[in-house]
Amino acid sequence: MSFTRRQVFGLTIGAAAFVAAGSRVSFAATDQTEEAIKAFTGGAEPKKGTVSLDTPEIAENGNTVPVGVSVDSPMTADNYVESVLILADGNPNPAVATFHFTAMSGAAEAKTRIRLAKTQNVIAVAKMNDGSSFIDSKEVKVTIGGCGG
């Protein structure tokens, strides 16, 4: 079976569109960020949903940006969120913080304040006790950067 030039061209576009529309979370993550996510989940590709990130759309001061994360989980002894990794892909070092929850936490929610060097994506990856993982990412526009200077 052989393809004409036109058929090959069409197939390539179709394949590209399929990849783009797939379930993969599409954000412009840097290699360092992707590595950090892989190291955290143990190589698994996290799914979208369950975890939700609460960030401001615009942060005037990158030195203190309030960030909240909550995971939809019953938080019982056999079904709970183990940990949540927060990443900022535009910082010199993408790692921000890792929250560790237990069944005693009652709810998988935490809030803190972080530094953002520039406008970038903030990413939250949640790891459940059964090994599954979920991801959420939000863009935060930063007016004044919070690193160096």
Place this chain on the structure above:
Amino acid sequence: MAEPKPRVKVPKKAAAGEVITIKTLISHPMESGQRKDKQGNLIPRQIINKFTCEFNGQVVFSCDMDPAVSANPYMEFSAKVNEPGTFKFTWVDDDGSVYETEKKITVE
């Protein structure tokens, strides 16, 4: 550097099984290791890298922090209270110092 002063907000009492919100803040510069002084020398990193909250000896919540956490790190999280007891909060500094504080809670 002034001695970091932890501040913690825990409700005084809760109903058994209630999920309460705890807010903590500790004064600390969280020197990121990215900044330079006037001579252009890098200011060495010094941050609080670990925070733990325990209730009657059991870990409720803990957090590993990286330099991207703001100065005077603020943490808000929840805890399920089934019995009266004491919350113990611990912060660990890069230089090995440990800052601690405790709060009691009663259950009605």
